[in-house]
Amino acid sequence: MNITQRIAQYVTATDIEDFPPEAIEAAKGAIMDCLACMLAGSREALSDILCRYVAAEAASPTASVVGRGFRTSAANAALVNGAMAHALDYDDITQITKTHPTAVLLPASLAVAEECGATGKDMLLGYMSGFEVACAVGEALSEAYYDDLGWHPTGPLGAVGAAASASRIMGLGPEQTAMAVSLAASQASGLRQNFGTMTKPFHAGDAARAGVVAARLVREGFTASEDALEGRFGFIRAFSGGQGFDSQQVAQNLGNKCYLVESGIEIKKYPCCGSAHLALDATFDLLSQGTIDPAAVDRIDVMVDFDPPRSLIHSRPVSSLEGKFSMQYCLAAALLDQRVGLQSFTDDQVMRPEAQALIPRIDMRRIPGNEGQPSWTEGFHQVEVQMKDGSTLRQQAHRANSGALRGVTMEDVREKFHDCAATALSEATTAEVLSRLDLLDEAEPVSNLAELLRT
Secondary structure (H helix, E strand, C coil): CCHHHHHHHHHHHCCHHHCCHHHHHHHHHHHHHHHHHHHHHCCCHHHHHHHHHHHHHCCCCCEEECCCCEEECHHHHHHHHHHHHHCCCCCCEECCCCECCHHHHHHHHHHHHHHHCCEHHHHHHHHHHHHHHHHHHHHHCCHHHHHCCCECCHHHHHHHHHHHHHHHHHCCCHHHHHHHHHHHHHHCCCEHHHCCCCHHHHHHHHHHHHHHHHHHHHHCCCCCCCCCCCCCCCHHHHHCCCCCCCCHHHHHHECCECHHHHCCEECCCCCCCHHHHHHHHHHHHHHHHCCCCHHHEEEEEEEECCCCCCCCCCCCCCCHHHHCCCHHHHHHHHHHHCCCCHHHCCHHHHHCHHHHHHHHHEEEEECCCCCCCCCCCCCEEEEEEEECCCCEEEEEEECCCCCCEECCCHHHHHHHHHHHHCCCCCHHHHHHHHHHHHCCCCCCEHHHHHHHHHC
């Protein structure tokens, strides 16, 4: 059996009872967190543009656009909801693939589940199946895919995972599922050079849409190969740059590992690129020990567990979106404001003179001796603040590397949901949404939840 067919067999045969309780709880937390990010993202400028775009399509209204008060087609809803989920770069990460999994998988699963009249349990299983597939394929790819070739890992892997999620919820058989995954693989894309613009969150939405389109077309009789992942000219080799991959890992790991536990879901504390988060943790640890006067700082050296710039491509940002992908601005904001939150990323905040004065004094480099190694090898960042009086402040922060829901509790996720939802929902509606999310693994139709989120 080839790899793509093995994935199809897994997707069609796996049930919710095959996952440990820890994985199910983490998946529910990830869904809650991603919906929070969608609601906050629904107020971003890119959401206005995308909503105008899909409204002009006049598509059949079968799936809800979160926080925007209307329905569109399942594919269009997946596109807009995915982009909104990733708009603030506040959505989760998973360790093995270094991707933002839920911003792709949930929009696809939610749209298809609502269109099909599926239950919350169906949607949850679709999401979890897609997560496992994306991680299994991702682990087989070369390190160059993640670090050197320019791909935004979330886009290509997300498209494959979204096709698996949509196929499961639609009830496609093994042959159809294999073709849906193959068709999604031919739509997969996303370039890191677009970071700091509206196109980065578009990657998540486009991947979600690709998965939905693939499953729907195959259901109607559209054909694709059944070996588009592992073939000589397939996804795994192509996205690996032709070397450093191991396709057989997919068959060996899928269903034998539980990636929801082994790779985990990292819930973000800050609405910016995850590559800056450990350095921010270290900076806030320093600030908790005493006040640091930004005017008294001579320079800041940040040592990171990747070869810069990787995703942090804007060392001299001039806009809110560029600021999200700037280690220099993120640390400047932390020192100036003693917090980094939704209010940190506006054009005015990035361009304020005190931030622009501090940014050139912040330098980012790889932890010495590990240059050229795969990202996240060390699992920690170190921030060293050199003061003008000659004193030095130094702090490390380490990456959480165990457990399914990492770095937070479910109560933390609920608090983040309240904060984000306040931009789009009333307090009463927020409470009702959270109540329904707590019971997501039961048999209530997803349409009831979608209606609350839409309005």
